[in-house]
Every structure is written in structure tokens, then in C-alpha cells.
Amino acid sequence: MLSTPEAGAQPQHDLFEQEAAALERALRVRDNATLAAADYRAALGDLALHFERLMRESRRLIRRSDREERELNVLNSELHRLASQLEYKARHDSLTGALNRGAIFERAGRLLECCPLALVVLDIDCFKSINDAHGHPAGDAVICEVVNRLRQSVPVGAEIGRVGGEEFSILLPCASLEAALQRAEAMRQAIASRPFDCLPGRVVTASFGVSTTPQHGSFGDAYARADEAMFEAKRGGRNQVRAAAAALQG
Incomplete structure (x- = not known):
């Protein structure tokens, strides 16, 4: 039909x-x-x-x-x-180009799946006084210059993240505590060794905390220990490097 x-x-x-x-x-x-x-x-x-x-x-x-x-x-x-x-902006700090907090934590978790990890946490000393005395644009310039100096002093394979306003984390895969402390001291000197161009005649310093974590360890625990060590450096007079107590014990 x-x-x-x-x-x-x-x-x-x-x-x-x-x-x-x-x-x-x-x-x-x-x-x-x-x-x-x-x-x-x-x-x-x-x-x-x-x-x-x-x-x-x-x-x-x-x-x-x-x-x-x-x-x-x-x-x-x-x-x-x-x-x-969009992917880059979702993972990087818009001011400095460093990894943002979420991306640095994610990266740390992935690294710990295959190797031990050393963590350096640092915070710019007296940053509020910089903003108060010179304004927020100068404060932003200081943050950018700190990241630039960190980039010049970290080894190949390290990751730099901005986790707070003036707080940063550096991941050092497979680094021992001694090596991480030496690297943190090099970072401290790179920041404090000469005045910043955006603050004529003024030296900027930072306080550092360092921890290590074995493979498959907890990055949250590593971060908490490094953060506490950084505050010990602040309480001890700033512009210095401290190791996390738990890392010193093992």
C-alpha cells in the first residue's frame, strides 16, 4: 500500500x-x-x-x-x-599568578600519592603596617615582588601557592627536612636581602615554618604543623625559619 x-x-x-x-x-x-x-x-x-x-x-x-x-x-x-x-583563572591567584589555595591543596594531595613532601609556609611580617603606611596598591606590589623572589629561589619542580592575603605555601616534593629548611632559609634571604623597589629604602621580611610528610600522609596535618611553626617564628622575633616540632621528632 x-x-x-x-x-x-x-x-x-x-x-x-x-x-x-x-x-x-x-x-x-x-x-x-x-x-x-x-x-x-x-x-x-x-x-x-x-x-x-x-x-x-x-x-x-x-x-x-x-x-x-x-x-x-x-x-x-x-x-x-x-x-x-577559565581553567587557569580557576587555579591561579589573579594578582600574582601563583596557585590559589584550592589548587595548592589539590596538588599537594596528588604529590603525596606518589612521594613524600616537604611544606614551607611563610607570612609577610608586619604587612598591615605596609598597607597602612603606603596604601593597598603598594601592598599588592609587595606581594607580587615576594612571589617573584620566591620563584627565583625555589628548585625546579616546586609549587608556589598564595593561600591567604600575605601567606604563601611552597611544596617541595621528595625533599628531606634538612633540605627544606635550607631552601626556606634561601627564600628568607631572597626576600630580606635588599629593599623592595615599591618601598624605597624599606626592607620586607617574612617568617617561615617547615614540615615534612611521608608518602600517603595527611597534608592537612602537614599544613597545620608548618603553620604553627611559622607562628613560632613570628613570636620568636620574625624574619626566621622554624621547623615543625613533629617533624623534628621524626
């Missing part, structure tokens, strides 16, 4: 309806041996005319398809660029 179109359905338009009709006429002429030569030439001319139109339309569609493909490639590249930017 023949199917009938549904009520209200729009008839489908055949893009090659005219060409199909021309081809059908040419086939009828071909199969009719009684026609004159003029009829054959007319059918052939009609077929050639429609073939030329078909070629023009095909070329136009190909050019349009190529253009749209190029545009899609450009849009796809832009989408990947924006996605990369």
Missing part, C-alpha cells in the same frame, strides 16, 4: 528537480530512434545547460562549506583558548 503524506506536512523540495527533468527528457530522446538530429541536439543542449548550472551551484556550495569550516575552526580555537583561560 502506498504511503500518503501526513496532513499539514510540507512537500519536500528537490534541489535538483530541474536537472532530473532534463536528464529524463534526454533519456527519452536517446531511446527514441525516430527523432531528427535537431531533437537530439536540443536535448543535449538542454542537458548541458542544466549540467553547467549544477556545476556552478556545486562550486558555490563547496566554497560556502569551506568558508564555514574555516569559521568553525576559528570558533573552535577560540573556545579552546577561553576554556584554557
Whole structure:
């Protein structure tokens, strides 16, 4: 049984309806041996005319398809660029470019799955007085300069994170406590060794706490111990490095 179109359905338009009709006429002429030569030439001319139109339309569609493909490639590249930017912004501090708190904690957890980890926590000394005396733009400049000096003094493979306003964490994979303390002392000297350009004539210092954690250990515990050691450095006069007590015992 023949199917009938549904009520209200729009008839489908055949893009090659005219060409199909021309081809059908040419086939009828071909199969009719009684026609004159003029009829054959007319059918052939009609077929050639429609073939030329078909070629023009095909070329136009190909050019349009190529253009749209190029545009899609450009849009796809832009989408990947924006996605990369969003991922970067989600993981990095907007002021310094260091890892943010969430990203540094995540990175530490992943490192502890495969190796022991040393953690250095530092806090800029008397930072509130810098903001009060020179303004928040100067305070931001100090934070950026601290990160720049840290980058120049940490080893390859270390990770720097900004975990608070003026507090930072540095991950040192596979480092022993002694090596981490030496590295923290190098960071302290890099910050305190010369005045900051944004604060003419003023030296900035920081206090440091260091802890170590075995593979599969708790980073939360490591952070708490390093943070307490950093506060001991503050209480002991600032601008110094202290090791976490639990790390000293083991």
C-alpha cells in the first residue's frame, strides 16, 4: 500500500528537480530512434545547460562549506583558548599568578600519592603596617615582588601557592627536612636581602615554618604543623625559619 503524506506536512523540495527533468527528457530522446538530429541536439543542449548550472551551484556550495569550516575552526580555537583561560583563572591567584589555595591543596594531595613532601609556609611580617603606611596598591606590589623572589629561589619542580592575603605555601616534593629548611632559609634571604623597589629604602621580611610528610600522609596535618611553626617564628622575633616540632621528632 502506498504511503500518503501526513496532513499539514510540507512537500519536500528537490534541489535538483530541474536537472532530473532534463536528464529524463534526454533519456527519452536517446531511446527514441525516430527523432531528427535537431531533437537530439536540443536535448543535449538542454542537458548541458542544466549540467553547467549544477556545476556552478556545486562550486558555490563547496566554497560556502569551506568558508564555514574555516569559521568553525576559528570558533573552535577560540573556545579552546577561553576554556584554557577559565581553567587557569580557576587555579591561579589573579594578582600574582601563583596557585590559589584550592589548587595548592589539590596538588599537594596528588604529590603525596606518589612521594613524600616537604611544606614551607611563610607570612609577610608586619604587612598591615605596609598597607597602612603606603596604601593597598603598594601592598599588592609587595606581594607580587615576594612571589617573584620566591620563584627565583625555589628548585625546579616546586609549587608556589598564595593561600591567604600575605601567606604563601611552597611544596617541595621528595625533599628531606634538612633540605627544606635550607631552601626556606634561601627564600628568607631572597626576600630580606635588599629593599623592595615599591618601598624605597624599606626592607620586607617574612617568617617561615617547615614540615615534612611521608608518602600517603595527611597534608592537612602537614599544613597545620608548618603553620604553627611559622607562628613560632613570628613570636620568636620574625624574619626566621622554624621547623615543625613533629617533624623534628621524626
